[in-house]
Structure formats: structure tokens, C-alpha cells
Amino acid sequence: MSFLVALSACLTGAAANAEETFELFGPQPSDNRIALLSDDIDDGPLAGPIDTEIDTAAGNANSTVSREDYDALVERFESLEESWSKHQDDLKADSEAKKKKPIGKLNGRVHLDNWSFLEEDPGVNYLETGDPNQDPQDRWDFRRIRLTWSGDVPGSMLYRISIDFNNPSSAEMKDVYLGFKDLPYNQQFLIGNQKRPIGLDHLNSSRHNVFIERPLAVETFNEDARRLGACMYGYNDSESVHWRYGAFLLENISQDGRFRGDYDEAGLYGRLSTSPWYDEISGGRGYYHFAVAGSANTTDADGTIDNDDNSNEARFRTRPLARSSSRWWDTGRLLGAETYQQLAFESMLNIGAFQLTGEYINTWVQRNPLGGFNGEDLHFQGAYLFANYFLTGEHVPLKRRTGTIDRVKPFENFFIVDRCCGGTGTGWGALSVGVRADYLDLSDSDIMGGEGHAITLSSNWYWTAYSKLQTNLVVGEIEDAGQGRSNVPLAQGVAGDFTILGFRYMIDF
Template sequence: MRHILPPLLVLCACTAATPVFAAEGAQAWPPKFTFADETEVALTGNFAWDHSDFSGDARLGSDNGMRRREFGATVKKAGVWDAMVYFDFESKAWLDVFVRFDSKHFFDRDLGKLRVGYMKVPVGLEGVTSSRAGTFMELAAPIQAIYQGRRTGVEWTLEQDQALFQLGGYGGQDLQGDNPGQTYAARAAWTPRKAAGDVLHVGIAASRENPQGWTDGRGVQFDPTARLRARPGAGLTDVRLIDSGNLAPVGHIRRTGLEGIWIQGPVSLQSELLRADISRDDGLADYRADGGYLSASWLLTGESRPYSAGNVANPKPANAYGAVELAARYSTLDLDDGPVGGGRQHDWTFGANWYLTPYVKLQANYVRLNATQNGVTTRPDAVEVRAQVHF
């Protein structure tokens, strides 16, 4: 119950801050209501069904089922504040739960936006991209291993014509009751070109996490720990071909990332380099992991990938038959360092996406992997498809 209370309090605070008026307008799809004071309340969701078929490794086989069942609500008053409560019923995990205020309304000048609640730590561009807007069905291996995920805290964001700045501080446990500790993060990006269909974004991000130990209900104490690993290109399997194992006891974790986006009409490139430096206690050697990826996208039907607030979104079809996209990504991840034989992996992903409407998306991926751990190499491949509805 204590992990459900924070999201409920956020929603109650938003409701209390908004006078109850009769809805002046209602939109059937996506479901949205507009009140007399211009406050908007909308339902939001993302539902994805996957099928994956592996070959080349006996540990991996075929599977199908729901990958995401995300549902929630947003409340906003344009130019003043907005809030969200969002939950994934498939993974049984809280997603974004926050309230955000726009300084321009309160100070008559743009000093940025302040967000309070449960949100993504901004180190890992592909990780902070919305799950409904992924060009590929799964995150690249280095993002899976190094990206920290969501934490509870405060974040300040300032977006200008040619620059973006973010600072965040996070503490306590996540809303699942795990990962106790504190994190401090910063992100900055240079955006000399930021027009529709013409974008250049170059950024850097860094964070420091100070994980804490914990005691279970039996009084057993556990050291602060970290573990880096990645699935083999499919979210339906729990198999990991490379895995650092438990790295306890951990003093702190430093994450750094370089990111880039280039969009020119229907063609785009995106790339990241990521690194995690883990300081360990009790005389254990420190640990380092690194990786990166490069992806390319081509919208055959002529649309461009939208860009705003330092990130990309799904293209909006310009034709009645929808938008069609071809994409490719190469990624690499190295979890070997000194006595820790976490393994190394590099893989290719080739994808085709069909955006039938702004709310319906079909995806197909072919993944070819090469993973080596403790001298054993495996080269599986996978064919995957997804049907997705989001609003």
C-alpha cells in the first residue's frame, strides 16, 4: 500500500488544484475532456502484443504474449502545469507519476520547468524515449544494461532555441520499493537545427548513484549492489546471454553518455555511447562497462520523425494508408572487466514499421546476435513481430 500511496497523492493533488466544472467539450478518441477553465483531462495507454521466434541457441525458443499493458491519465492546463499517473499492468510496475510546473506562468519569464515525482533519470537517450515511440521493438543492449530507469525526485529542465539543460536529484526507493539510494544527474544538448524535418542534436549526460544497503523482514542485511545485463533483443524472454552478476558491495555508480540525433526529411540517424564506472568496497576491484549503438531510419512514405524537448516521437502518417519505415541498428556492449567475466555482445537489428494511424503501429524485427561469456560464444537470431495500440 505504501508504494501505491504516492501516485494516488499526486492525482489527488492535481484534482484538488483544479476546480470541478462541467466539461465544456469531450473528445471520443483519444478520450479527453476539457473544462471551463481550459484544464484538460485525458486517458493514456499503450498496449503491445509480441511474438518472437529464436534459433541458434537451445536456451531460446518461441514465445508470444502481451509485452506492454500501460494505462493512466494526464491532467494539464497548457502553459501552467501538467501531471501524469501511469502504470504497466503487464510488468506490474509504476511508470511516470509526476507534477510539472511551467515557470513562465509564475514569473513572467522562462526559467524552465520543474517536475516533482517519479520519472526517468536522463542518462540514456533511447531509455528516456517513450515506450510507444521506439523505432525498434526493444532497447539496444547498452541501454538495457547501463540506463538507470525511474527514480523519485525533482528535475529542472530549460529548453532554448539552440540548447537544452536538465538537472535532477532523486532519493529513497523506487515506487516498487526497490533500489534505495540517491542519484544526481545532469544532461545538456546543443541543437543548432531544430525545425520540422531538419534536426541536429548533440548531447552529453552524466549521473552519480549512491546505492544503499537494506534489511529484509527477517533482519538480514544486504550490501548495496549493482548488476548489469541485457536480454537478447526480445522482451518476452528472461534469458541473458551476458551478465555481470552481483557486484556487491558497491560504493557508487557513475554513468556517462554521449548522444546524437540527425534528421533530414524522411532519413534520420541516432547514436549513443554509454559507460558505467562502479566503485566497489571491501578491497574489490572497481568495475567498468561500456557500449554504444548507431541506428538509421528511412520513412519510405516521406514523413519525418518528430523532435521536441530533446527527444523523438512516432511519425504521423501523411497518407490514408499510413506511414512505412525501414530501420537498422548496430549495438555493442562489453561487460568484461578484470575478474568480472560479464561477457561481450554485438548485434544487428533490422526493422520495418507500419504506422497505420497515429494510434496503431505494426512492427517486425530481425535480430542477429553474437555473444561471448567465459570463452563460450553463441550466435542466435530472432524474428519478432508486434501489434501496438497507443493513445
């Protein structure tokens, strides 16, 4: 044993001044000494023949050590062995304990917006401020200051807590849920505040969307997207088909975290998506995605004429593709509306750097006469179509397991640095340009919620995969609007044109 030989050599020097020492050329060891050349040492860590011959300047010699030093050596060796074994046991216990504890990670995003209202008509002024002579104000807004903590819990569970601080005095709850993963058929089940599965552009993360604000139809018919509910998510083994279905309460609880009302003031939602073509050889630069989604909802029909403290109404509204103070398209609270249903279709075609995406959403409302309204059933609808192209050759990836788009990764990041040999080195990131056409009709029968369209020109300058600058120029018109400012039927709606320029500076981590 080389380890013992080394320790014996150390003891040889240590015993030089002791009463009993190694005898290199003297007589045979006395009875109180143990020959380290013994072929039969007591059982233990030092058992067995041990070759301890040591080459010295004087020649070869057999060396011996006193029993006292030998016992000390054995004791130290056994202590070392015991200490090492205990250390290994502690490491194993710590590893097992960590497997029994939840784990998590922190993510976040910052979106800073600048909006300029370049041109408006008196009708648009009225929809924004209530005064035909007062223009909408230009603004800088923190659209999102969001922190998200998410992770896993032993037992195939997961959780997510996402809070937005864009208004520091009133934090807003986003995703807050818990659930089970690794269920049969590649499924997971979530319960808590989460997105209702309708509207592709809402299911996409705001980190990845091509335009600053979501389309008119998507934001109108799934306002703020998230509600308290339970939902199942799954996909097939080839990831070519994905589904979501669940039940959600109707009221938005993002600011107070509380639902008040009857439990039947809720909706059933579902979405089935497929990507029958996905070019894996090119890394997903070519694909086709299609989905159908729908919902059936019951509402609080008597609205403002009762004493209920809730917002479980049928109401559809949206801003003009910018962060205005008011919703310009707005049906108001639909008195007498007891139920409504939705049916939506979505499609994405991506060929290399080019993408073509569109959605069409229908909403049917059933109501009774109430508060001066005639009680006729209503039909609202909206759609959009956009094309986007990367001038630098990148593409918008598809996340097949969820039927949504994924993060764009530039071929090179944006940078400007000094070269060691003089001059500067640069990288320009990725650049895409796009155009989107929006249409929304919220005017039917005696409800004048607004009908109109808009064209949005966009550019996305990706500095890195986690940061970019978005620019949108919005030109649109609206007519038959104003219902949201009245609790009674309108004799005539308002109309106007608008032009808006917006920028978003964004980063996520």
C-alpha cells in the same frame, strides 16, 4: 419597443372576452385604462414613449390595455429579466469554479509482441534457462497495456499517473508524479516516479521508437529508466537548448511503490541537449541533435551478505534485444561496489526521409574487496548506431523542447474500402526500413557480465499516426558471460550465437 408591441398584440386578443377590452374605434380610454401611446409611462422597464399603433384590416387605431393586464405584463417581463440575469450569473460562477478544479485526460497504449528464437547455442541456452540443452521458448507477450491519466491543477501545477497492466495480476507503476510548470526560464519541476535523464532511446516514448526493444547499452545502464526523484526540466526561448537535472533514489519501486534503504543510496543525473540546426522552412525535415548526459551514484555495497531488504546495488544487465525470460548480459550484484559514475553522448542527424542516430555510454565503478572479489575498479561501456529510411517519404520529427523524437505522421493512412462505382480503394500508410548495430561490454577484471554485439534489421509499417506493425530480425553473439548466475568470481565465462525474429502490433490513443 418591438418586444412590447408583440406582447401588447397578444394581450389584445387575450382581452377580447374580458370585461374591459381594447376599443379600436370607440371613445377615449376610461380612467381604469392606460393608453399605450402615453409619452410618459412610469419609470421601469417600460418607461419612455411607446408606439403601439397596430395595422388592422379595418384601418389604423389606437389600442389600450387594462391596468390588470399591464401589471401582469410588467411582472412577467421583470421575472424574465431576473431569470436571465440569474442564468448568466450561474454560468459565470460555474466557469470560475471549473478554473479552480483539476482537469485531466486519459491516454493509453497496447503493444502485443511475438518473439521466435530461431537459433541458439548451448551457451545461450544456459544464459536463458540455466540448462545448456533447453532452448529459449517462443512467446506471445503483451509488452505494454498502459493507461495514463494526466492533467493540470490550478496554480500552474500538473500531474501524471501511468500504470501498466501487461501482467494483470501485478500492475506496474510507470510515471507517477506531480509538479509545477510555467516556472522562470521555461522550466517545470517534477517530483515522483519519472525517467532518469540518461539514454536518448529511453527518453523517447516507446510509441515512437524505431526499433521494438531499446539498445543494449541504453537498457543496461539505465534499467527500466524510472526512479523516485525530483527533477527540473527547461529550454531556452528559441528551443535550441534543453536541459534536465535532478536527484533520484536508486531502487526501482515500480512494483511495490516503496523505497527501503539509506537516503544516500541515490544518484545525481543531468542532461544537456542542443539542436543547432533545425530547418523550420521544411517543417523540421532536417535537423541535427546532440546531447551529453551523466550521473554520479552511491550504492549499497555489501549486497547479499547483509540483512537489508532493498535492491540499491550496483548491477548492470539487459536482455538480448528481445523479450527473453532472463538477462543474458548481467554483472550480478557487484559486491563491494560503493559508487559509480556515467558519461553518455548522443547524436541524431535527420535529412528528409533519412535518419542516422547513435549513442555511447561509459560506466565506471569503484569497489572494495568483498565476497571473494578482488575489489579492482571496473569500466563498462556500450554503444549503438542505426540508420533508418522512409520508403514513402515521411520523416522522424524532433521535439525540440525535450530533445527527443516525436510522432511520425503518414502522408496517407492504411485502408481498404469498397468504391461506390465498383472495385476497391486503398491507402498503404508509411513504411520505413532500418539497421542497427549494438555493442555492449560488461566484462572487466574478475566480473564476467558478457561482451558481445548484435545487428538488428527493422521495418516499421505505420497504418496511422497512432498504430503500426514493427518487425525486427536480430543476429548476435555473446562471450565471457554468466556472472549473473554466480555469487563468486567465474573461472570461465560462457559464449554463444543467437538469431531472433520479433513482431510488435501496437496502437495508442
